[in-house]
Amino acid sequence: MKLRFKKNLIIAYKNVFESPEGKLVLEDLKKKCPTLTRPVGVTKGVDIHTLLINTGQDNVLKHIYRMLGRDPNEEIAEHAIGE
Numbered sequence: 001m002k003l004r005f006k007k008n009l010i011i012a013y014k015n016v017f018e019s020p021e022g023k024l025v026l027e028d029l030k031k032k033c034p035t036l037t038r039p040v041g042v043t044k045g046v047d048i049h050t051l052l053i054n055t056g057q058d059n060v061l062k063h064i065y066r067m068l069g070r071d072p073n074e075e076i077a078e079h080a081i082g083e
Contacts, residue, residue: 013067026064033061 016022062072 010067010069013064014069017064017068029061029064033057 017026065072
């Protein structure tokens with residue numbers, strides 16, 4: 001990816017998710033993200049399709065945090081403490 005394009009993309013993510021509306025959307029995504037709401041792991045009887053979907057949702061949210069220059073692991077820990 002070209003540096004200029006990536007820089008513009010990061011700016012776009014920040015414009016979106018640091019706006020009042022974007023913060024509201026990000027909070028909603030955090031509530032719905034499986035990693036943020038329950039432990040992740042494989043247990044007997046777990047539906048593999050659900051596990052894969054949840055993993056995909058986690059990856060999308062983590063990508064958003066990375067684009068905002070924030071550590072997704074800190075965000076997850078902060079959310080778990082706040083619950």
